[in-house]
Amino acid sequence: GIHLDVTESKYAETQLQELTERYAAAISGTSDGLWDWNCGSEECWYSDRFWTLLGFPENGPFPAANLQSFNDRVHPDDGPSTWEAVRRNQEEGIEFDHEYRMLHQNGEYRWFRGRAATQFDENRQPIRMAGSIQDIHDLKSTQNSLVNANVRAEAASAAKSEFLANMSHEIRTPMTAILGFADLLLHEIESEIGKPSCLDYVSTIRRNGEHLLEIINDILDMSKIEACKMTVEKVPTHPEGLICDIISLMSVKALAKGLHIEAILDPAVPSTIQTDPVRLRQILVNLIGNAIKFTELGSVKVRVTCSVPEQLLHLAIEDTGIGMSSEQISRIFGAFEQADTTTTRKYGGSGLGLYICNRLVEMLGGTIRIESRLGVGSTFTATIATGPISEAALVTCSLTSKFYEVTSSLKANALDETRPLNGIRILLAEDGPDNQRLISHVLRKAGADVQIAENGRLAIELLTTDGTLESTLIEPCPFDLLLSDMQMPEMDGYATVRWLRAHGSRMPIVALTAHAMSEELQQCIEAGCDACATKPINKSNLIDLCQQWAFGSRENVACEA
Numbered sequence: 001g002i003h004l005d006v007t008e009s010k011y012a013e014t015q016l017q018e019l020t021e022r023y024a025a026a027i028s029g030t031s032d033g034l035w036d037w038n039c040g041s042e043e044c045w046y047s048d049r050f051w052t053l054l055g056f057p058e059n060g061p062f063p064a065a066n067l068q069s070f071n072d073r074v075h076p077d078d079g080p081s082t083w084e085a086v087r088r089n090q091e092e093g094i095e096f097d098h099e100y101r102m103l104h105q106n107g108e109y110r111w112f113r114g115r116a117a118t119q120f121d122e123n124r125q126p127i128r129m130a131g132s133i134q135d136i137h138d139l140k141s142t143q144n145s146l147v148n149a150n151v152r153a154e155a156a157s158a159a160k161s162e163f164l165a166n167m168s169h170e171i172r173t174p175m176t177a178i179l180g181f182a183d184l185l186l187h188e189i190e191s192e193i194g195k196p197s198c199l200d201y202v203s204t205i206r207r208n209g210e211h212l213l214e215i216i217n218d219i220l221d222m223s224k225i226e227a228c229k230m231t232v233e234k235v236p237t238h239p240e241g242l243i244c245d246i247i248s249l250m251s252v253k254a255l256a257k258g259l260h261i262e263a264i265l266d267p268a269v270p271s272t273i274q275t276d277p278v279r280l281r282q283i284l285v286n287l288i289g290n291a292i293k294f295t296e297l298g299s300v301k302v303r304v305t306c307s308v309p310e311q312l313l314h315l316a317i318e319d320t321g322i323g324m325s326s327e328q329i330s331r332i333f334g335a336f337e338q339a340d341t342t343t344t345r346k347y348g349g350s351g352l353g354l355y356i357c358n359r360l361v362e363m364l365g366g367t368i369r370i371e372s373r374l375g376v377g378s379t380f381t382a383t384i385a386t387g388p389i390s391e392a393a394l395v396t397c398s399l400t401s402k403f404y405e406v407t408s409s410l411k412a413n414a415l416d417e418t419r420p421l422n423g424i425r426i427l428l429a430e431d432g433p434d435n436q437r438l439i440s441h442v443l444r445k446a447g448a449d450v451q452i453a454e455n456g457r458l459a460i461e462l463l464t465t466d467g468t469l470e471s472t473l474i475e476p477c478p479f480d481l482l483l484s485d486m487q488m489p490e491m492d493g494y495a496t497v498r499w500l501r502a503h504g505s506r507m508p509i510v511a512l513t514a515h516a517m518s519e520e521l522q523q524c525i526e527a528g529c530d531a532c533a534t535k536p537i538n539k540s541n542l543i544d545l546c547q548q549w550a551f552g553s554r555e556n557v558a559c560e561a
Contacts, residue, residue: 055105274387
C-alpha cells in the first residue's frame with residue numbers, strides 16, 4: 001500500500017462544503033427568486049423561491065428547468081419588452097432592470113421586478129445570464145392607486161375650474177343688465193326734476209348691485225387662490241401713477257363720509273418697478289376701502305417708501321378708525337373672518353378681502369404687517385418686491401398732502417355727450433336680450449350704428465356675400481368692429497372668431513366675456529380677438545375700447561388704399 005497526503009484536498013472539500021451551505025442558506029433566506037440561463041440554449045436553473053413566488057408549494061413539484069417555463073409565464077403584453085431589455089443588456093451593455101407580469105398559480109398575473117447581469121467570453125459573446133425576480137405587485141398596486149387618485153384629483157381640479165368659470169359667467173351676465181340699466185335709469189332720472197324718490201330708489205339698486213359684485217369677485221378670487229389658479233406677472237409698473245389713480249377713485253367714498261384722503265410718496269420711490277399692476281391695484285383698493293369703511297372721523301393716509309438695497313416697496317395705509325385688539329389682529333387674515341360679529345353686522349362684508357390681500361401680497365414677494373389700537377386707528381403696511389431698481393429714475397417730488405376732490409361718481413360714469421363713436425358701424429353678437437338692449441343702447445347713444453346678431457353663425461352670415469358659412473367675406477367689410485359675446489348657442493364666440501380669421505378677416509374683434517379669469521381672457525386673444533371687455537360692462541371703458549379699435553381699423557384701411 002501507499003500513504004497519500006490529502007490535507008489540502010480535505011481542506012478544499014471542507015471549504016466547498018461551507019460555501020455550498022452558505023450559498024444554500026443565502027438562497028433560502030432571500031425573498032427574491034433566483035435564475036440562471038445558459039445563453040443560446042434552453043438550459044436554465046431556477047431556485048425553489050422562484051417558483052414559490054409564483055404560487056407553487058415549498059417542496060414542488062416545479063415546472064421544467066428550461067427557458068420555455070419562463071416564457072409560458074410572462075404576460076403576452078410584457079414578453080416583447082422583456083426580451084428587448086435582454087437584448088439591450090447583452091448588445092449595448094444597458095443594465096437589465098425591468099418590470100413585467102408573470103402568471104401566478106391562482107390564475108392572476110402579478111408584477112415582478114427582474115434584475116440580471118450577463119457574462120461574456122473573450123469574443124464578447126454572451127455565455128451566461130443570471131439574475132433574480134422580486135414580487136412588487138403590492139407596490140405596483142399602490143403606485144397605480146396613487147396615479148388614479150392623482151388623475152381623479154386633477155379631474156376634480158379641472159371640474160372646479162370649469163365650475164368657477166361657468167359661475168363667473170352665469171353671475172356676471174345678469175349683473176351686466178342689473179347695473180347697466182340702473183345706470184341708464186340714473187342718468188335719465190337725474191336729468192328730470194321733481195323725482196328725488198326715484199333717484200334714490202335707482203341709486204339703491206346700483207349701490208347694492210355693486211356690493212354684490214364685490215362679494216362675487218372676492219369669492220371667485222378666493223376659489224382661484226385655493227385652486228392655485230391665481231397667477232401674477234412682473235411688468236414695468238409706475239407706482240406714482242397707479243397710486244394717484246386709486247386715490248382719485250377712492251376719494252368718492254371718502255368724501256361721502258367727510259374724510260380726508262391723502263397720498264404721501266417719499267422722493268426715494270422709483271418711477272418704475274417690476275410687479276403685477278392689476279394685483280397691486282386690487283390690494284390697495286381693498287386696504288384703502290377697508291380704512292374708509294371702518295373710519296367715521298378723521299383721515300386716511302397712504303404713505304409710500306422704498307428700501308432700495310432690499311428691493312422692497314412699503315405701502316402703509318393709516319386710518320383714524322375703530323382700531324383692533326391684539327386678539328382681533330391674530331385672526332384678521334383668516335378666510336371669512338372679521339374683527340368680530342358686531343363688525344360684520346354694522347359694516348357688512350364677506351370677510352374675504354384681507355385674506356385675499358394677504359395671499360396676493362405673498363404672491364408679489366412680500367408681507368402685510370398690522371399696527372392697531374382699539375378706538376384709535378390702524379396701520380396696514382403691505383411690502384412687495386420691486387425687482388431691480390438700482391438704475392430706475394426716482395420720482396421728482398413728494399406728493400405730500402395731495403388731495404383729490406371728486407364731487408360726484410355720476411359725473412365720472414356719465415356718457416360722453418360728444419358722441420365719440422359717431423359714424424362707427426358695430427356688429428354686436430350677443431344672445432341675451434337684456435344685454436342686447438343695454439349694450440346697443442350705450443353704443444347708439446355714443447353715436448354708433450349697431451346691428452345685432454343673436455349668435456356667431458348669424459353674425460358671419462351678415463359678413464358673407466350670400467349669407468352662408470360656405471361663401472366668401474364681403475369686401476370691403478360692412479362693419480368697423482365686431483363685439484362678440486364668447487358664450488352663445490349654436491356657434492359661440494370662439495368658433496366665430498376662428499372662422500373669421502381663417503377666412504382672412506382683419507376686422508377688429510373685441511370679446512365680451514363674463515369669465516374674469518386671466519386664462520379665459522388669454523383664450524380669447526389666442527382665438528383671434530384683438531381685445532377683451534369683461535362683464536358687467538363699464539360704459540366709458542367699452543366706448544373707449546370701441547373707439548380705439550374701430551378708428552384704428554379705418555386708419556389702416558385708408559393707409560392701404
